[in-house]
Amino acid sequence: MIYKVLYQESIAQVPVREHTHSMFVEAESEREVRKQLANRGYNIEFIQAVDGKFLEYEMQSQDFKVEKF
Known part of the structure; x- marks a missing residue:
């Protein structure tokens, strides 16, 4: 299954739409x-x-x- 992940590059960064990145990951769950x-x-x-x-x-x-991975 392929998953789309929306994320900020730093755990300390507040989520802001303009700074959100995305990636696709193949995984079981x-x-x-x-x-x-x-x-x-x-x-x-x-x-x-x-x-x-x-x-x-x-x-x-x-x-x-x-x-x-």
């Missing part, structure tokens, strides 16, 4: 995504499973890249 990103020090705002038409739309972006 949302819990596994959190576990994989725990050592990076990100302030994770939201994790969403991506599939179907939503995944097709995201794949059209030139910035689409799936992180594998």
